Amino acid sequence: MFKHxxxxxxxxxxxxIEGIWQLGHATRFFLLVLLKSGTSFRRFGLVIRELxxxxxxxxxxxxxxxxxxxxxxxxQGYETLQKYGSESAVGTLVALSLVRELGPVVAALLFxxxxxxxxxxxxxxxxxxxxxxxxGMMAVDPVARVVAPxxxxxxxxxxxxxxxxxxxxxxxxxLVTVTFIGVDAGSFWSQMQSNVDFRIDILNGFIKSCFxxxxxxxxxxxxxYDSPPTAEGVSGATTRTVVTSSLAILGLDFILxxxxxxxx
Amino acid sequence: xxxxxxxxxxxxxxxxxxxxxxxxxxxxGNLDTYGIADSYVVKGNFxxxxxxxxxxxxKSSGVVVGRVADIQFSTSTYxxxxxxxxxxxxxxxxxxFASILTAGLLGEQYIGLAAGGDEVMLKEGDTIxxxxxxxxLEEMIGxxxxxxxxxxxxx
Numbered sequence: 163m164f165k166h167x168x169x170x171x172x173x174x175x176x177x178x179i180e181g182i183w184q185l186g187h188a189t190r191f192f193l194l195v196l197l198k199s200g201t202s203f204r205r206f207g208l209v210i211r212e213l214x215x216x217x218x219x220x221x222x223x224x225x226x227x228x229x230x231x232x233x234x235x236x237x238q239g240y241e242t243l244q245k246y247g248s249e250s251a252v253g254t255l256v257a258l259s260l261v262r263e264l265g266p267v268v269a270a271l272l273f274x275x276x277x278x279x280x281x282x283x284x285x286x287x288x289x290x291x292x293x294x295x296x297x298g299m300m301a302v303d304p305v306a307r308v309v310a311p312x313x314x315x316x317x318x319x320x321x322x323x324x325x326x327x328x329x330x331x332x333x334x335x336x337l338v339t340v341t342f343i344g345v346d347a348g349s350f351w352s353q354m355q356s357n358v359d360f361r362i363d364i365l366n367g368f369i370k371s372c373f374x375x376x377x378x379x380x381x382x383x384x385x386x387y388d389s390p391p392t393a394e395g396v397s398g399a400t401t402r403t404v405v406t407s408s409l410a411i412l413g414l415d416f417i418l419x420x421x422x423x424x425x426x
Numbered sequence: 427x428x429x430x431x432x433x434x435x436x437x438x439x440x441x442x443x444x445x446x447x448x449x450x451x452x453x454x455g456n457l458d459t460y461g462i463a464d465s466y467v468v469k470g471n472f473x474x475x476x477x478x479x480x481x482x483x484x485k486s487s488g489v490v491v492g493r494v495a496d497i498q499f500s501t502s503t504y505x506x507x508x509x510x511x512x513x514x515x516x517x518x519x520x521x522x523f524a525s526i527l528t529a530g531l532l533g534e535q536y537i538g539l540a541a542g543g544d545e546v547m548l549k550e551g552d553t554i555x556x557x558x559x560x561x562x563l564e565e566m567i568g569x570x571x572x573x574x575x576x577x578x579x580x581x
Contacts, residue, residue, distance in 0.1 A: 322443025360455040
């Protein structure tokens, strides 16, 4: 009886220590990536190549999802607002919800599953096939050559993708409410412009997307670099990237929102 | 992939991103109406400003002529001092009437200016003398009930 109790307590302790150790390992890896980022800026071609795979190829999913999210927001917002006779405020509703929350968050979630998983799988497979070890043998630092450019490409492209998402959403909302339903175009834009503030709404949304970019790519490169060098290990790491970064995005979003919009 | 095509696509991506940010700040947000290029400052004392906020529009005949720059409470007169930036293209007579109005039933509050007939125009730093406070729903209901009660007592 006593033995079982001690064993289960030991189990909890072991898992806690393991978790903290893993967290420390991730932090040290993150600092190492930052420390070795010098190469990615001296040889910016490496980052540009990754920007193509991470940013440009994510454009299509971001544009299409943004358009549809905006169209749904327009429809739902109109449906509710017209009950109060204030359907001209639908522009405000669409723009504020996109710029403040949906743009950064949904774009980051899509980015995590579209680009984050690809980064993890690529680095993990490079590790499994011992390409990273081979680079080390040739005195090429794999963190500087492989990891850092991918990290910076993700950090750079995330704010742009979030902004494009928001713009496409506003356009989608405009398309549904003004073109199809027939809300007055003038009041759609003017209500939006008088209620969306540059500093409070747009700048804060931009800052949010920067944070998400750092979080998603840091998790993706760490999971890839840390994955067990087997087929199973790489698949597990890819799954963990998507799950962990989605949770990190939502948790971070709450913390950032609490700091940005408290008492406004 | 060729370096040149790669550069082209990434350049296009970054330009689209910057264009999106510009669109958000200029078209969706209100950065372009942030500061009126050429403006003069006018103050007004209100007994009650209701839900007026800084950067609320100042309108005359429905046209935005300025913005509320600052709202403060005065401990000497115990009322609110509202500072407005008014576009210097628009000049108003000295006896202009300023009232706090609401756009729609539940809309935002703004300051409405109704021009008077004075020959002298408002200058930088002047104070508008005639002001009308915001309607506060509780006070209106209270007054209505009070009137109703005193009517009933007449019988």
